[in-house]
Amino acid sequence: MRIESLKWLVCPSPGCAGSLAPSPSFDPRYPNPAQQELTEAVLSCRTCGDEYPVLLGVAVLEVDLGAYLGAFWDEIESCAAELSGLHISREMRTYLGIASAFTGQPGPVTRSPDLQWTTSPYLQAHFDPGSLAGDLAPGWWKSAVDNHVAEKNEPYAWLLTAARERSGGPAGGLAIDVGTSVGRGAAELASLYDYSVGVDRSFRAILAARRHLLGEPCPLETYALETEKGRWEPRTLPQADHPASLDFVVASGAALPLRAGSTSCVAALNVLCAASDPLEMLADFCRVLTSGGTLLLSSPFWSDATPEGETPLAAGGPEYLRKALSPEFEIVAEQDQIPWLLRVAKRRWDVYLCHCLVATRH
Ligand SMILES: C[S@@+](CC[C@H](N)C(=O)[O-])C[C@H]1O[C@@H](n2cnc3c(N)ncnc32)[C@H](O)[C@@H]1O
Numbered sequence: 001m002r003i004e005s006l007k008w009l010v011c012p013s014p015g016c017a018g019s020l021a022p023s024p025s026f027d028p029r030y031p032n033p034a035q036q037e038l039t040e041a042v043l044s045c046r047t048c049g050d051e052y053p054v055l056l057g058v059a060v061l062e063v064d065l066g067a068y069l070g071a072f073w074d075e076i077e078s079c080a081a082e083l084s085g086l087h088i089s090r091e092m093r094t095y096l097g098i099a100s101a102f103t104g105q106p107g108p109v110t111r112s113p114d115l116q117w118t119t120s121p122y123l124q125a126h127f128d129p130g131s132l133a134g135d136l137a138p139g140w141w142k143s144a145v146d147n148h149v150a151e152k153n154e155p156y157a158w159l160l161t162a163a164r165e166r167s168g169g170p171a172g173g174l175a176i177d178v179g180t181s182v183g184r185g186a187a188e189l190a191s192l193y194d195y196s197v198g199v200d201r202s203f204r205a206i207l208a209a210r211r212h213l214l215g216e217p218c219p220l221e222t223y224a225l226e227t228e229k230g231r232w233e234p235r236t237l238p239q240a241d242h243p244a245s246l247d248f249v250v251a252s253g254a255a256l257p258l259r260a261g262s263t264s265c266v267a268a269l270n271v272l273c274a275a276s277d278p279l280e281m282l283a284d285f286c287r288v289l290t291s292g293g294t295l296l297l298s299s300p301f302w303s304d305a306t307p308e309g310e311t312p313l314a315a316g317g318p319e320y321l322r323k324a325l326s327p328e329f330e331i332v333a334e335q336d337q338i339p340w341l342l343r344v345a346k347r348r349w350d351v352y353l354c355h356c357l358v359a360t361r362h
């Protein structure tokens with residue numbers, strides 16, 4: 001976590017929003033003082049005293065930390081196992097009450113290829129789109145993919161162009177990209193706002209975003225594409241710039257670590273459909289946005305993220321979304337059926353036709 005981010009991010013505990021500072025009772029590690037980067041620390045809320053860990057450079061700003069670590073510890077361990085020379089210290093494990101800190105045994109490392117699924121197609125589509133069609137035989141599908149890449153008519157390009165046109169220059173203030181995954185939305189918003197933070201509940205995705213876009217705690221040079229079922233092939237990731245006004249943290253879109261009215265722009269691309277309670281998330285976007293602030297949304301109105309099936313938003317479509325926004329927002333630009341392609345494996349693609357909108361907060 002960038003120390004600079006502590007100027008913008010606060011305690012996510014409901015109704016608190018106290019400022020956060022590295023706890024003096026836990027010696028923070030600054031392996032890279034030039035970058036002012038916290039690699040392992042405990043952040044303490046100056047108002048309510050709640051504490052949040054920074055693990056492998058990723059701040060975990062989750063309200064129910066115990067529940068989060070219970071659900072994600074295997075993923076965190078498996079991320080740590082992939083980073084050579086970096087680990088989660090025994091001191092931190094003891095602080096978190098992780099059993100392996102007391103037994104001397106390594107933690108339960110699960111190297112599930114499923115985890116690659118969560119980041120690799122996104123790394124390819126967002127940061128290496130030229131490779132999407134490279135190996136396709138000539139034909140209608142290759143032409144379709146080539147046109148899609150060349151036209152840049154996809155949700156990120158459409159929404160960022162709309163935001164840029166509306167501001168007519170640098171917009172200033174803070175931008176948040178909710179459900180940022182590997183971080184493209186936050187990275188693009190960094191060129192328009194003073195500071196940009198991507199948040200996601202996936203530890204692995206936030207670590208990948210930090211590694212690729214900030215080079216911290218160590219650069220990400222490859223991603224893995226599933227070629228045939230269960231077979232993975234490493235691909236080189238093109239290098240990214242490392243803007244100084246960008247960071248990524250683990251947090252929930254329904255309990256953002258931000259003060260009320262503190263944020264100039266909230267983006268959530270292809271996220272609301274995956275939320276079990278999209279209205280709760282929209283209410284938090286509304287809370288943190290300043291009056292006149294910009295909301296950028298893309299919705300495929302499809303989600304297989306919840307075991308219960310479709311969420312109310314996914315089932316309700318654009319009409320449901322317009323109604324949910326109407327009391328607090330004015331919709332200023334809207335376009336439906338903007339294509340979005342993910343190459344899940346060599347022979348499997350996901351194609352979504354997204355509904356995109358720009359709204360301003362009353
Ligand atoms: C379909 S992906 C979209 C990723 C990226 N915005 C894009 O368009 O490529 C949805 C992302 O939202 C994240 N997500 C789901 N529920 C969330 C929540 N409550 N808070 C924050 N992130 C969430 C998931 O971890 C996942 O990375």
Ligand SMILES: [Zn+2]
Binds near residue numbers: 050
């Ligand atoms: Zn607090």
